[in-house]
Amino acid sequence: LMTDPVTTDDGHTYNRPSIEAWFAAGNHTSPLTNLPLGDTRLRPNMNLRAQMQSWSLPVTSSGPSLSAQPSHSSSVLPVSVRMQEDTPPLDSKPGCSVC
Numbered sequence: 001l002m003t004d005p006v007t008t009d010d011g012h013t014y015n016r017p018s019i020e021a022w023f024a025a026g027n028h029t030s031p032l033t034n035l036p037l038g039d040t041r042l043r044p045n046m047n048l049r050a051q052m053q054s055w056s057l058p059v060t061s062s063g064p065s066l067s068a069q070p071s072h073s074s075s076v077l078p079v080s081v082r083m084q085e086d087t088p089p090l091d092s093k094p095g096c097s098v099c
Contacts, residue, residue: 002015002048002052003015003016003017004016004017004044004049005044005045005048005049005052006019006042006043006044006045007042007043007044007045008030008037008040008042009037009038009039009040009041010030010032010033010035010037012030012032012033013045013048014031016042019031019042020042023040028040
């Protein structure tokens with residue numbers, strides 16, 4: 001479950017602990033495209049974080065409240081994933097936790 005969405009230089013969003021582990025393993029490429037990243041700084045994805053927070057369940061002393069309703073009128077949140085048009089999607093790599 002994604003808890004801290006961040007965006008890389010190529011515009012893809014990952015969970016911060018996963019992409020940090022990818023970089024710590026010596027990778028300087030995008031896990032999705034395998035293309036080199038010009039910059040490995042991570043930027044918070046505030047739009048996705050806000051969507052995630054609007055859908056989170058309130059937590060009480062007895063755990064999450066299952067009667068929670070989303071805080072917006074739509075029942076489906078659109079999520080877009082930006083892919084480079086000239087790069088075909090790659091299959092997941094064995095052992096990759098962010099692919």
